[in-house]
Amino acid sequence: MAQSEVQEESEKKGLNFVEEEVFNDLKAGKNGGRLSTRFPPEPNGYLHIGHAKAICMDFGVAEKFGGTCNLRFDDTNPVKEDVEYVDSIREDIHWLGFDWGNREYYASDYFPQLFDLAVRLIKEGKAYVDDQTSEEIAAQKGTPGTPGQESPYRNRSVEENLDLFMRMNAGEFDEGARVLRAKIDMASPNMHFRDPIMYRIIKTPHHRTGTTWKVYPMYDFAHGQSDYFEGVTHSICTLEFVVHRPLYEYFVKELADESYCPRQIEFNRLNLTYTVMSKRKLLQLVKEGLVAGWDDPRMPTISGMRRRGYTPQSIRNFIDTIGYTKYEALNSISLLEHAVRDDLNRVATRGMAVVNPLKVVITNYPEDKVETVTMENNPEDPESGVHEMPFSRTIFIERDDFMENPPKKFFRLAPGTEVRLKGAYIIKCDEVVKDSEGNIVELRCSYDPDTLSGMAGAARKVKGTLHWVSAQHAVDAEVRLYDRLFDVENPAAETERDFREMLNPESLVVVQGVKVEPFIARNAEAGAKFQFQRVGYFTPDADSTPEHLVFNRTIALKDTWEKVQKKS
Ligand code: ATP
Ligand code: MG
Numbered sequence: 001m002a003q004s005e006v007q008e009e010s011e012k013k014g015l016n017f018v019e020e021e022v023f024n025d026l027k028a029g030k031n032g033g034r035l036s037t038r039f040p041p042e043p044n045g046y047l048h049i050g051h052a053k054a055i056c057m058d059f060g061v062a063e064k065f066g067g068t069c070n071l072r073f074d075d076t077n078p079v080k081e082d083v084e085y086v087d088s089i090r091e092d093i094h095w096l097g098f099d100w101g102n103r104e105y106y107a108s109d110y111f112p113q114l115f116d117l118a119v120r121l122i123k124e125g126k127a128y129v130d131d132q133t134s135e136e137i138a139a140q141k142g143t144p145g146t147p148g149q150e151s152p153y154r155n156r157s158v159e160e161n162l163d164l165f166m167r168m169n170a171g172e173f174d175e176g177a178r179v180l181r182a183k184i185d186m187a188s189p190n191m192h193f194r195d196p197i198m199y200r201i202i203k204t205p206h207h208r209t210g211t212t213w214k215v216y217p218m219y220d221f222a223h224g225q226s227d228y229f230e231g232v233t234h235s236i237c238t239l240e241f242v243v244h245r246p247l248y249e250y251f252v253k254e255l256a257d258e259s260y261c262p263r264q265i266e267f268n269r270l271n272l273t274y275t276v277m278s279k280r281k282l283l284q285l286v287k288e289g290l291v292a293g294w295d296d297p298r299m300p301t302i303s304g305m306r307r308r309g310y311t312p313q314s315i316r317n318f319i320d321t322i323g324y325t326k327y328e329a330l331n332s333i334s335l336l337e338h339a340v341r342d343d344l345n346r347v348a349t350r351g352m353a354v355v356n357p358l359k360v361v362i363t364n365y366p367e368d369k370v371e372t373v374t375m376e377n378n379p380e381d382p383e384s385g386v387h388e389m390p391f392s393r394t395i396f397i398e399r400d401d402f403m404e405n406p407p408k409k410f411f412r413l414a415p416g417t418e419v420r421l422k423g424a425y426i427i428k429c430d431e432v433v434k435d436s437e438g439n440i441v442e443l444r445c446s447y448d449p450d451t452l453s454g455m456a457g458a459a460r461k462v463k464g465t466l467h468w469v470s471a472q473h474a475v476d477a478e479v480r481l482y483d484r485l486f487d488v489e490n491p492a493a494e495t496e497r498d499f500r501e502m503l504n505p506e507s508l509v510v511v512q513g514v515k516v517e518p519f520i521a522r523n524a525e526a527g528a529k530f531q532f533q534r535v536g537y538f539t540p541d542a543d544s545t546p547e548h549l550v551f552n553r554t555i556a557l558k559d560t561w562e563k564v565q566k567k568s
Contacts, residue, residue, distance in 0.1 A: 016324045018265050019061050022234055026065060031233045031260050035067025038232050039093070039100075040107075040223070042074045043085035043207075045279035046294040046301045047092045049315065049336070053270040056319045057236055059098040070230055071100040075108045076222050078206035086207075088294070092302040096312045107217075107226050108208045114217050114225055115169070117254065118180060118198055122161045127198060128154055129164040130181050137179070140186075141194055147187035148194045154183060168201055171214040175201045180215070184250070192247045196220055220244060224252040227262040235262050238269045239328060267324040273333045274484040274504075275300040276491050281499055290500060291485075295542075297552050298485040298507050308482065309529060309539030309554030314343035330490055340555050344529055344537045349377050352389065352422070352467045353516040353532040353551075355479060357396035359471065362427060364446045365393040370470075373423045373452070375519075387519045391424050394471040396515045398534075401466045402443060404432060411463035413443070419464040422533065426451040426462055467533045475521035477549035480541060481509040516549065524549055531557075 015023060026033055039058040041051060062069040071093065075081050093100070121127040130137065130153045142148035156164075168178055180199035188194055198221040205211050227235045235248075245264050252262060271277055277300060285291045285299070294301050297308035305315065318339035322331050352375075371391045378384035397413065406414040413419045418428045425447040433442040450457035487504040488494060494502065520530060524540040530551075532538050537554040544550040 016267075017326070018057060018236055018267055018324055019064060021265055022061055022065060025234070025263070034231075034233055035062060035065050036070065036231050036233045037062045037067065037236060038070040038072045038105075038227065038230065040072045040074045040226075040237075041089050042077070042080075043082065043089060044077070044080040045085060045283055046088050046299075046303055048277055048279070048282065048300045048302065049272065049305065050270040050277045050300075051092075052096060052302055052315055053319050053322075053324075054236075054238070055093055055096055055098060056316060057267065057324060059093075059100075061234070061236070067233075068103060069098070069100060070103040070105055070232065072105040072107065072226060072230065074219070074223070074226075075106050075206070075208065076216050076219065078202060078204045078216070081207055083207050088303060092306075095302065095306060096315065105226075105230060106208060107222050108206060110222070110226050110229050111209060111213055111217070113229060114222060115213075115215075117225065118165065118217075118221070119162065121182065121198075121254065122165060122180075123158055125158060125183065127161070127180055127182050128156050129161050129168070129178050130154075130195075131178050133176060134179070137181075137197070141191065142186070144189065144191060150186050151181070151195065154195070165199075165215070168199070169213060169215045171203065173201060175203055177201065182221075182251075190243065190246055192220065192244055193250070196247060220247050221251060224248040224262065224264070225255060228252055228255045231260070232262045233260075235264045237264060237266055239266045239326065240269070242266050266326070268326060268328050270319075270322070271328070271330045271490075271492070272300060272336065273330060273489045274486050274491075275333065276486070276499060278492070284500070288500075290503060297480070297482050297541075300485075307542055308552050309344075309537060310340050311343045311347065311529070314340040317343065333484065337555055341537070341557070344531065344554065346380050347378075348529040348531040348537055349384070349523070350375065350379070350531045350533055351387075351517055351520040352469050353477070353479075353514060353520060353530075353535060353538070354396045354398050354467065354469050354474075355511055355514050355532075355535055356399040357513070357515050358399040358402055358440065359442045360395050360397050360427070360468075361442060361444050362393050362395070362447045363430070363444050364449075367393060369393065370473075371452075375423050389423065389517050389519060390470045390473040391421075392470045392472055395421070395468045396471055396474060397421075397443075397466050397468050399440075401464075402429070402440070404440065412466060413464070418448075418462045419466050420451070420462050421468045422465050424452060424468070425449070426457070426460060467535070469515045469517045471515075473518050474515035475518060475549065476512075477514045477516045477521070477551055479511045479514045479538070479551050479553060481511060481553045483507050483509075514551075516551075521546075521549060524551070529554075 037058045039055050059069045130151050140149040179197045181195045181197050184193045186194050197218050199215040202216045248264050295303035295307045318336045372388040373391050374386045375389050401412040403414050413429050415429050418426050420426050427445040427447045429443050429445050431444040435441050485507050486502045488502045491499045491502045530538045536556040538551040541550040541552045
């Protein structure tokens with residue numbers, strides 16, 4: 001991109017600190033003015049909302065400055081990796097609205113070059129084979145204040161090192177028997193420089209390279225070089241890699257020159273309240289059946305959020321809101337939920353559903369009469385049109401919307417009071433019918449026939465408006481009400497209890513016999529977004545069929561968490 005264009009671009013938009021660094025590099029003509037980033041997931045789990053933050057950064061900065069972003073699978077540990085994860089990662093990035101074109105790469109693509117580089121470093125006396133166990137090596141590491149101890153194998157001859165490394169890769173030795181280490185400095189104040197491990201022996205077949213390799217590079221030996229082989233100019237990652245940066249640069253310098261050198265820049269991770277972000281813990285939840293799978297709608301995974309009904313736009317808006325800094329923080333899940341409500345309010349189709357139905361018979365309405373009333377699909381979207389909804393003598397209202405002995409400011413239905421049925425008539429409660437145990441089973445009401453839209457009494461005011469469905473037309477559905485997965489704010493910070501003990505037992509409540517209006521039933525396709533009026537935002541679940549409708553509650557209309565907390 002021409003410098004003048006770059007200039008213009010930066011002035012137009014407020015840049016975050018990473019974008020500013022990138023902008024300055026482009027302005028200075030580094031790497032020939034080229035910009036290339038990468039998103040480097042390890043295919044050892046599904047992506048979560050933290051990864052979305054990295055994706056928005058890596059792809060976003062490339063888009064902003066006319067560069068490209070590669071997708072690179074960091075597949076250096078066959079023990080934990082799987083193609084299922086590769087596929088899910090691709091799907092999730094696309095769903096978020098980003099594309100890597102034909103630039104899909106794998107760290108395993110570079111195993112031959114990495115191996116060659118390791119051999120070269122051995123020949124140059126910069127790497128050696130260590131026969132000690134990982135425990136012994138760890139014990140010699142020293143502490144940041146005290147130097148480490150040199151391995152007794154550190155000064156092996158080049159020939160012996162070469163021979164052993166080849167035999168390691170030929171499968172002659174057991175896993176853990178030997179490692180290849182960089183020979184740097186056991187007294188370095190940076191612990192990562194104390195002869196870091198470059199290669200270890202793994203005998204599990206790799207999902208792409210099969211049994212070709214018996215030695216696999218460690219992250220620090222693979223990442224920077226992979227960036228280099230791909231021509232990545234800006235390797236953007238999270239703050240825990242700050243301490244790795246000197247080693248990143250050390251290894252990259254073995255390859256790069258002034259004409260092109262990748263640069264690592266770090267930003268703060270996304271941490272969210274009431275959930276965990278560790279892939280290891282998420283995997284545990286899945287494996288132990290504590291959730292229904294990686295895409296369980298309570299999971300902080302992208303696939304879980306998609307299944308729950310979150311929109312990609314809401315996730316991107318949330319990430320924009322929290323921004324990128326150099327300081328670790330814990331972000332409130334309320335902010336994410338706010339972004340979800342905001343976007344759903346814009347796009348969701350309004351309909352009526354009664355979650356906890358109470359039968360209402362309108363005694364002065366003719367037995368077999370059916371009228372249709374017209375409902376707006378989305379008042380936020382003038383293009384969205386209207387739909388028709390049947391009205392008849394027997395309807396359902398929400399049980400909560402009636403009280404036999406209401407407190408003063410209860411503006412919903414009570415004996416002798418009036419409410420408007422949204423989009424239809426005003427009704428008055430005349431009689432409460434109970435079963436032998438005293439439970440309310442039915443209300444008998446009368447309607448004011450003059451109060452439908454367009455009639456003389458249409459404008460007559462009553463205090464409450466209720467949602468409702470016609471009993472004979474309503475369709476039964478199952479509804480899954482989700483709440484936060486954990487009931488403590490920061491499960492990762494609790495040291496006393498195992499994280500699984502902090503799961504919220506009420507994170508999923510299943511309700512059967514929910515009554516939805518026919519329009520909702522007809523339009524319950526995968527991905528549809530509804531606002532059940534006065535109830536919340538809902539989407540059909542993957543388990544939903546026309547015979548058995550299942551809806552996930554994406555989110556309630558208002559943030560009720562605070563209230564719930566106070567009650568309990
Ligand atoms: P692990 O390495 O423990 O398996 P990870 O969450 O770091 O887990 P990776 O697949 O290595 O998973 O992550 C890919 C990219 O996503 C990395 O660049 C990483 O920095 C970034 N990333 C991971 N978690 C977060 C987070 N919570 N916030 C922002 N970026 C993240
Ligand atoms: Mg990682």
